[in-house]
Amino acid sequence: MSTDARLIRLHPDDNCLVACRPMRAGDRLLIDDAIFELDVDLPVGHKVAARDLVAGETVRKCGAAIGRTSTAVPAGKHLHLHNLRSTYLAAHLVGGAQSDRVPKNTVDTTTNNTTDGSSVS
């Protein structure tokens, strides 16, 4: 089965694919021989579902769990803050804090920067 060269599957167990080139809303994607139409712009580094995912399903990237879907996500749809949640709970916070540790201001609206910009290496 073939998949679009603009998408990369980082590990055979993954159920998401990562954009390795920028794509536009309306672009057609080939995923395992099936064709899907993108409904949003997809910058490099963003993810789409590799197959239909049910709500609460564990999402795997690089073979590792990176969170759970909060809604059903059909194949080819953008996987991000609107439908994927962290399941991480820091050990020192067990017993008191929330696990959704994403800041409230989730998207940097002041820049189109698609890079990480982290100061920690």
Add this chain to the structure above:
Amino acid sequence: MTTIYDEQHDSAHTTSGRSDLTLSGYLRSDGRKGIRNNLLVVYLVECAHHVARAIASRDDPTVQLVGFPGCYPNDYADRVLTALCVHPNVGGCLLVSLGCESFDRQKLQEAVRTSGRWAESLVIQEEGGTKTTIERGRSLVDVGLSVIATAPTVALELSDLVVGTICGGSDSTSAITANPAVGKAFDTLVASGARCIFEETGELIGCEDHLRERAATPELGEELAGRVTKAARYYETLGHASIAPGNLAGGLTTIEEKSIGAYAKSGSSTIQGVIEPGELPRGPGLFLLDVVPDGEPRYGWPNINDTTEIVELIACGAHLILFTTGRGSVVGSAISPVIKVCANPDTYKKMPDDMDVDAGRILYGEATLDEVGAEIMDQIIATVSGRPTLSEALGHQEFQLGYKVFRSAEPGCLA
């Protein structure tokens, strides 16, 4: 050292044919083998920095400047600087003291001499000030260079190497190309019997379960997870917890996902132990370096910049560093060569003179992860053989050492 590197290893060879390669290194009296033969000029307090820099300033990239700026004593800095002065890539040291700082110069000089390396020291207040100390220092460096030039060479195998990895200036391509490609090279090195070190527990938050699964023993698994918990608490206290808006714009959704990208540098080998700055891996295999101080934050950020982590990896014996970057870091290091693996193809086009490996080709289907991993191995072999990395050739010798506190003065390597 006989340079056995030749141009045929420069091209995109696979590593499959390297068993017939003969590598050589510098044999130190303590039995360790180096891939460079450097002479360090070491300032023991910031007040001696200028004099030391003037002594080290000469047209010879093997004379390198390192030091510790603090006046108040610090066990961590003492341990790291001592480890650097007896590093296998170092043949000798000239210590430069002001005269009234707290650093135990005599203990350091004794440690360097006990290792069989050349060591001398100068005390500015006793030498008659700046000018005379610089003059005397320059002639002592001449003496030191003539001594270390006689270092014997010896056959060197991949299993003799300690290799560290770090990422800096990461972007959304790092986790897709350069980091997993370095992971492939790490797997090859570990399979060859080398000692490999990955670090920065603050970037492993969310990876605790993976660390447990990859630990050599269940006890080590809990220890690794505990080190990550320490980092999570430390960063949260500093207000640096979780994931930044720029990460989210770059397509990263969760802290687990962000960490998995950095974690990919470690490859897939079993983790044999956890070490702290200045401690050598006690056997072959993969080790986690914990760079986060113990206790409440006292001196600010665990890592002021990438260079502090590179220095810590080298203090753990790293002969060379694999540095992955997306946005484009240019740093190198004193003591050990830095091989730059560029994750982002656009960055590579903009800064080709600084990037040893173009891992971004993976994005365009021009190379696979395995191929770039093999290319990194070829770069390692060329670097061990004496060819300067691009940052070395450009004169990069960054160095920084600050204050930290670790509870264990003599940390145990959990294996």
